[in-house]
Amino acid sequence: MRSGDELRAEARMEAVGAGRPQNWPRALALLGRAADAGNPQAQAELEVLGLTPDHARSAADIDALFAFPQPERLSEQPRLRFVRGFASAAECAWLRGRGTLAPSQVFDPSTGGPRLDPRRSNRSAELTFDELDLVTQVLRSRISAATRLPLPLFEPPQVMRYEPGEEFQPHYDYLDPALAAHAGQRIATFLLYLNDDYEGGETAFPEAGQVVRGATGDALFFANVDGANRPDPLTLHAGRPPNRGTKWVFSQWIRDRSPAAARQSPD
Ligand SMILES: O=C(O)CCC(=O)C(=O)O
Numbered sequence: 001m002r003s004g005d006e007l008r009a010e011a012r013m014e015a016v017g018a019g020r021p022q023n024w025p026r027a028l029a030l031l032g033r034a035a036d037a038g039n040p041q042a043q044a045e046l047e048v049l050g051l052t053p054d055h056a057r058s059a060a061d062i063d064a065l066f067a068f069p070q071p072e073r074l075s076e077q078p079r080l081r082f083v084r085g086f087a088s089a090a091e092c093a094w095l096r097g098r099g100t101l102a103p104s105q106v107f108d109p110s111t112g113g114p115r116l117d118p119r120r121s122n123r124s125a126e127l128t129f130d131e132l133d134l135v136t137q138v139l140r141s142r143i144s145a146a147t148r149l150p151l152p153l154f155e156p157p158q159v160m161r162y163e164p165g166e167e168f169q170p171h172y173d174y175l176d177p178a179l180a181a182h183a184g185q186r187i188a189t190f191l192l193y194l195n196d197d198y199e200g201g202e203t204a205f206p207e208a209g210q211v212v213r214g215a216t217g218d219a220l221f222f223a224n225v226d227g228a229n230r231p232d233p234l235t236l237h238a239g240r241p242p243n244r245g246t247k248w249v250f251s252q253w254i255r256d257r258s259p260a261a262a263r264q265s266p267d
């Protein structure tokens with residue numbers, strides 16, 4: 001008989017689609033069995049998702065995990081969408097503090113790797129493959145449904161924390177087109193606000209004239225490219241510093257080509 005740990009690990013493989021197609025009915029049934037076997041993480045994950053071990057087997061409950069409220073159109077140039085109540089308070093609490101925080105880095109085109117930069121003074125945790133638990137993967141699948149972009153295009157997600165005075169100064173998320181030709185363009189950004197007990201800390205778009213302050217569970221997503229897939233300079237944006245309290249946000253960057261495939265290509 002498999003242990004609770006083994007059942008949960010197997011559930012994760014089904015949810016991530018590791019070496020197999022993603023299979024949510026199987027993933028959630030295995031998570032239910034892991035919880036029945038007394039695995040505390042599986043029990044916690046089911047509770048965050050609002051499922052009992054039995055419910056995990058119902059198709060309607062599975063569909064409900066990926067449902068989201070109608071996005072509001074904040075702007076067409078750039079394409080900016082806001083979704084009130086995209087995630088539950090329990091899901092946001094689960095994501096806060098996931099992974100291991102380290103000083104945030106920026107992409108350095110000269111090396112093709114990350115580097116520290118004073119323009120990004122907050123801390124962030126990139127969630128590795130092993131850290132993609134069921135709750136995080138449900139959220140990413142919901143993001144995939146909302147953006148209509150498939151999961152293989154998703155970069156590893158990041159949980160970001162800003163203490164008072166820390167910020168992500170105005171920047172673009174898109175990559176230099178020369179680099180994008182090789183590694184794929186970062187066509188969309190999806191931000192989920194994980195808390196709201198801070199002052200300041202807005203997401204500001206100085207060129208587009210938009211300032212967004214999400215409540216816990218609200219989401220903002222935008223296309224970094226225009227209709228012709230060209231980098232859109234109107235997407236210039238910043239994570240402003242909170243002046244009181246700590247801001248937490250979940251950030252999912254999405255490419256037009258699988259980042260995993262780009263890493264594996266020899267050229
Ligand atoms: O924290 C924010 O509001 C902005 C985050 C951001 O710009 C990003 O994740 O690309």
Ligand SMILES: [Fe+2]
Nearest residue numbers: 171172173237
């Ligand atoms: Fe950004």
